[in-house]
Amino acid sequence: MLTKRIIPCLDIKNGRTVKGVNFVDLKDAGDPVELAKKYAETGADELVFLDISATEERRATLIDLVRKVAASTNIPFTVGGGISSVDDVAALLKNGADKVSINSAAVKNPDLINELAGKFGSQCVVVAIDAKKIDNRWLVHLVGGKVATELDLFNWAKEVEQRGAGEILFTSMDNDGTKNGFANEALTKLSQIVNIPIIASGGAGTMNHFTDVFTDGKADAALAASVFHFQEIGIPELKRFLKDKNIDVRI
Amino acid sequence: MKIAIIDYGAGNVQSVLFALERIGFQGSLTNDWNEMKSADKVIFPGVGEASSAMKKLKDCGLDILIPTLKQPVLGICLGMQLMCNSSQEGNTKGLGIFDVDVIRFSNSVKVPQMGWNTIYDLQSALFEGIKENEFMYLVHSFYAPKCKNAIATTDYESEYATALQKDNFYGVQFHPEKSGAAGEQILKNFLLLNSKS
Numbered sequence: 001m002l003t004k005r006i007i008p009c010l011d012i013k014n015g016r017t018v019k020g021v022n023f024v025d026l027k028d029a030g031d032p033v034e035l036a037k038k039y040a041e042t043g044a045d046e047l048v049f050l051d052i053s054a055t056e057e058r059r060a061t062l063i064d065l066v067r068k069v070a071a072s073t074n075i076p077f078t079v080g081g082g083i084s085s086v087d088d089v090a091a092l093l094k095n096g097a098d099k100v101s102i103n104s105a106a107v108k109n110p111d112l113i114n115e116l117a118g119k120f121g122s123q124c125v126v127v128a129i130d131a132k133k134i135d136n137r138w139l140v141h142l143v144g145g146k147v148a149t150e151l152d153l154f155n156w157a158k159e160v161e162q163r164g165a166g167e168i169l170f171t172s173m174d175n176d177g178t179k180n181g182f183a184n185e186a187l188t189k190l191s192q193i194v195n196i197p198i199i200a201s202g203g204a205g206t207m208n209h210f211t212d213v214f215t216d217g218k219a220d221a222a223l224a225a226s227v228f229h230f231q232e233i234g235i236p237e238l239k240r241f242l243k244d245k246n247i248d249v250r251i
Numbered sequence: 252m253k254i255a256i257i258d259y260g261a262g263n264v265q266s267v268l269f270a271l272e273r274i275g276f277q278g279s280l281t282n283d284w285n286e287m288k289s290a291d292k293v294i295f296p297g298v299g300e301a302s303s304a305m306k307k308l309k310d311c312g313l314d315i316l317i318p319t320l321k322q323p324v325l326g327i328c329l330g331m332q333l334m335c336n337s338s339q340e341g342n343t344k345g346l347g348i349f350d351v352d353v354i355r356f357s358n359s360v361k362v363p364q365m366g367w368n369t370i371y372d373l374q375s376a377l378f379e380g381i382k383e384n385e386f387m388y389l390v391h392s393f394y395a396p397k398c399k400n401a402i403a404t405t406d407y408e409s410e411y412a413t414a415l416q417k418d419n420f421y422g423v424q425f426h427p428e429k430s431g432a433a434g435e436q437i438l439k440n441f442l443l444l445n446s447k448s
Contacts, residue, residue, distance in 0.1 A: 001368065001369065001406065002364055002366050002367070002368045002389075002407055003366060003367045003368065003386070004366075005366050005367070040431070045366065045367055046366075067265075070265060070266060070269050071269045071272065071273075072273075074270065074273065074428075074429065074430070074431050074432065074434065074435060075388070075429060075430075075431060076388055076390075076426075076429045093263060094265060095265060096263070096265040096266050096269060098263065098266065098429065118300075120298075120299060121298050121299035121300060122363065122392070123298060123299075123363055123365070123390040123391070123392075124263075124298065166363055166365070166390075167365060195358050195361055195362060196361060196362070196363070197361050197363070197365045197366070220361065220365070220366065221366070250367040250386045
C-alpha cells in the first residue's frame with residue numbers, strides 16, 4: 001500500500017535555515033544539512049527546501065547546499081524558490097535534487113512546465129500553487145502570496161497536470177500560519193479533478209489536522225514547517241497517531 | 252572494487268554516486284565501453300521518458316553493449332524498464348533482458364505512483380537482511396507486471412514486479428539510493444554479490 005507522506009519544509013536564506021527552527025538537540029539549528037539528516041532519521045518521508053534569499057549569489061549558494069544535502073541525506077528532497085529556467089533546474093537536478101518546485105514562473109510562462117517535463121520527466125516537476133478564497137472563488141496568488149491573479153485554482157491545477165506536472169503542492173493562504181487545519185474542501189476538489197499526487201500545505205496545528213487532511217482532504221502528502229521545527233509535533237509520534245487512525249504511513 | 256555508473260544523459264546519477272559514498276564505495280560515471288566491460292559492477296540508472304532515454308543509449312552504442320555484460324548489472328527505475336522487452340511509454344523497444352513488457356498504470360489510481368510503498372515476496376541475494384514489507388521510495392507511471400523474472404512484488408493498482416533478475420542482470424523499480432538505510436543495504440548487497448552469481 002502506498003503510504004501517505006509527511007514532509008517538513010525548510011525555509012532557506014543564504015544557505016541557512018530561517019525562522020522558527022528550534023531544535024534543542026541540534027548543535028546548529030541554522031544548518032539545513034544537519035536539520036535534514038535529523039528529519040530523515042526521525043521518519044520524514046521527504047523534505048522540501050524553499051529558498052527565499054534574494055542576493056546575487058543565491059544560485060551558487062543554493063547549489064552548494066543541494067550538493068551537501070544530497071550527499072548526507074538518504075530520502076528524497078524537493079527544492080523550490082525563484083526557479084525560472086531550464087538551466088536553473090538542470091543545475092539543481094545535476095547536483096542531487098530529486099524534484100524542483102516552480103510557482104510564479106509557471107504562471108508567467110506555462111510552457112516552462114512542458115519544457116521541464118519533456119527534458120527531465122514529470123516525476124521531478126512539482127508545481128506549487130498558492131491560493132486564497134476571494135468572493136467564493138479560489139484565486140491563485142504569486143510572489144509568496146503577495147500578488148493576486150485572476151487565475152482559478154482548479155482550472156490552473158488541471159492545466160498544470162495537462163502540461164506535465166508530476167505533482168501539485170497546494171498552499172491555502174487562508175489557512176497558512178493559522179494552525180487551524182488544512183483547506184480540506186479545496187483539497188478534496190483538487191483530488192477529484194486531477195490524477196496526480198497532491199501535497200497539502202498550510203494550517204497544520206495538531207495531529208488531528210493531519211488525520212483530517214488525509215481522510216477528508218484526500219491529500220497524498222502533508223507539508224508543514226513550524227509544528228515540526230518547534231517540536232510541537234514529533235514525526236514519530238505523528239506517524240504512530242496516524243497509524244492508530246488506520247491511515248497508512250511508513251513506520 | 253570498480254563500479255561503473257552508466258552516464259548516458261538520462262538520470263539523477265549524482266544521487267547514486269552520493270549513496271555509494273555513504274556506504275563506503277566509490278563509483279565512476281562513464282559511457283565508455285572498455286571501462287564498463289572491465290568494471291566489477293555496473294549500475295544503470297535512469298529517470299525521464301523511455302523513448303528518449305533509449306535513443307540516448309543507442310547514441311552511445313550502449314544498447315548493444317549492456318546485454319553482453321558478464322558482471323552484475325543493476326538497473327534502477329527507468330534503467331530497469333529499459334532492460335525489459337518493451338515499454339508502452341513512447342512505444343519503446345527495450346533491451347530484451349527481462350522477458351516482460353512495461354505498461355502504464357490505469358487512471359483508477361494516481362499516476363505517477365509517488366512515495367513509499369512496501370516490497371514483498373523477496374527472492375534474491377539482493378534482499379539479504381531486508382525484511383518482508385520493507386518500505387522503498389518509488390516514482391513511476393509505468394511498471395513491469397508479474398512475470399517469471401520477478402524477485403520482489405509491490406502492490407499499486409495491482410501486484411506487479413518491483414524487482415527483476417535474470418542471470419547477472421538485476422533491476423529495481425524503486426530508488427534504493429533514496430530509500431533510507433534499507434535502500435542503502437540493497438545497494439551494498441548488490442555490490443557484494445559474487446561476480447559469478
